Amino acid sequence: MKVIELEKKVLKRNDEIAEEIRELYKQKGIFTINLVSSPGAGKTSILENICQRLESKVNIGIIVGDVETENDAKRLSKFNVQTVQIITNGACHLDAKMVKNAMEKIDLDKLDILFIENVGNLVCPTNYDLGEEMRIVIVSTTEGDDKPLKYPPMFHSADVAVINKIDLLPNLPSNIDEMKKNLLKIKPGLKILETSAYKGTGIDALCDLLLLKKK
Amino acid sequence: MKVIELEKKVLKRNDEIAEEIRELYKQKGIFTINLVSSPGAGKTSILENICQRLESKVNIGIIVGDVETENDAKRLSKFNVQTVQIITNGACHLDAKMVKNAMEKIDLDKLDILFIENVGNLVCPTNYDLGEEMRIVIVSTTEGDDKPLKYPPMFHSADVAVINKIDLLPNLPSNIDEMKKNLLKIKPGLKILETSAYKGTGIDALCDLLLLKKK
Numbered sequence: 001m002k003v004i005e006l007e008k009k010v011l012k013r014n015d016e017i018a019e020e021i022r023e024l025y026k027q028k029g030i031f032t033i034n035l036v037s038s039p040g041a042g043k044t045s046i047l048e049n050i051c052q053r054l055e056s057k058v059n060i061g062i063i064v065g066d067v068e069t070e071n072d073a074k075r076l077s078k079f080n081v082q083t084v085q086i087i088t089n090g091a092c093h094l095d096a097k098m099v100k101n102a103m104e105k106i107d108l109d110k111l112d113i114l115f116i117e118n119v120g121n122l123v124c125p126t127n128y129d130l131g132e133e134m135r136i137v138i139v140s141t142t143e144g145d146d147k148p149l150k151y152p153p154m155f156h157s158a159d160v161a162v163i164n165k166i167d168l169l170p171n172l173p174s175n176i177d178e179m180k181k182n183l184l185k186i187k188p189g190l191k192i193l194e195t196s197a198y199k200g201t202g203i204d205a206l207c208d209l210l211l212l213k214k215k
Numbered sequence: 216m217k218v219i220e221l222e223k224k225v226l227k228r229n230d231e232i233a234e235e236i237r238e239l240y241k242q243k244g245i246f247t248i249n250l251v252s253s254p255g256a257g258k259t260s261i262l263e264n265i266c267q268r269l270e271s272k273v274n275i276g277i278i279v280g281d282v283e284t285e286n287d288a289k290r291l292s293k294f295n296v297q298t299v300q301i302i303t304n305g306a307c308h309l310d311a312k313m314v315k316n317a318m319e320k321i322d323l324d325k326l327d328i329l330f331i332e333n334v335g336n337l338v339c340p341t342n343y344d345l346g347e348e349m350r351i352v353i354v355s356t357t358e359g360d361d362k363p364l365k366y367p368p369m370f371h372s373a374d375v376a377v378i379n380k381i382d383l384l385p386n387l388p389s390n391i392d393e394m395k396k397n398l399l400k401i402k403p404g405l406k407i408l409e410t411s412a413y414k415g416t417g418i419d420a421l422c423d424l425l426l427l428k429k430k
């Protein structure tokens with residue numbers, strides 16, 4: 001009981017900070033995206049693909065959350081983007097306060113789109129609003145087509161689902177139509193895109209969606 | 216500060232129950248394994264393969280933890296094994312109390328090996344001892360060879376690492392030697408096995424290990 005009460009309090013405080021950040025994003029005209037997925041579903045690879053296509057068109061910032069290592073921020077720093085790494089030291093998700101602190105290291109006046117790459121986890125980041133305007137959940141074909149049914153809160157909280165690693169479909173028992181059906185069962189009307197970050201497939205459509213929503 | 220204190224208290228209580236369970240397993244001569252991984256790394260598929268090979272040789276029990284659905288228990292119930300599904304209702308890991316409750320539904324006198332399939336999550340299950348004798352972490356080749364470095368506590372807590380989905384290696388940018396190197400960097404001496412649950416590769420060696428450790 002005590003745990004639940006404390007959790008509620010923590011979430012309430014998180015929501016307050018998230019609202020503060022959202023207000024700031026709005027004032028500055030920054031479009032923000034919270035990227036969530038299992039470990040290894042392809043968040044960083046998709047960001048690399050996006051940066052390659054959009055770095056010359058819009059000012060991009062990326063806040064990267066990881067339990068350990070700065071590897072992801074290093075991978076992204078080769079692009080013309082502002083990156084900040086958050087090391088959570090064991091914490092299983094980002095929260096609004098971590099993002100607020102990270103934002104201090106970004107020049108917000110030189111920013112059009114801010115990506116927040118969450119910790120790889122299909123459960124814990126669900127209830128933590130980071131003040132984002134769009135939440136994108138990435139699920140890879142290799143995880144199996146039943147994942148939306150097994151982790152429904154996360155998929156239900158998303159605005160867009162990206163099915164990544166479609167290049168591997170011929171070698172897998174997974175069925176992409178079944179995965180789409182399961183996604184829509186959890187969230188009717190959910191926008192679904194298909195990509196292969198490894199082969200660069202489907203990234204243009206994702207970039208078009210981001211630029212469209214940004215306006 | 217309050218959160219950390221409460222967490223310590225919760226973990227202390229968990230450890231106490233885990234010790235109770237461990238004592239009971241020992242009395243009954245049951246060998247127990249806690250299976251942890253990211254969502255979709257292949258825990259259930261590997262268990263299907265193990266059941267197929269060992270169901271006629273030893274008495275198997277499986278406790279399956281999921282955020283939602285009884286799909287995994289259903290997949291495993293086609294074998295001659297005792298299965299119990301735990302639905303965590305949003306919780307991101309199993310704890311010793313959930314396992315203790317589930318054990319009441321199993322005939323422990325007809326049990327040689329008990330598998331506990333944890334919730335798919337590379338962070339939260341780490342500190343929750345379930346009274347197991349062996350912890351096996353499954354990591355799939357598709358998740359990328361850097362995962363041990365990015366989620367070190369979980370890999371450090373494991374006794375055995377199973378690299379699954381090796382059949383996909385020719386189609387991936389991941390390097391299995393690099394993954395092994397990273398696993399051993401986090402835990403020197405870690406026992407590493409390679410499998411493809413989809414193709415049935417490497418499962419015999421895993422079964423041999425389990426039967427050897429059981430004795």
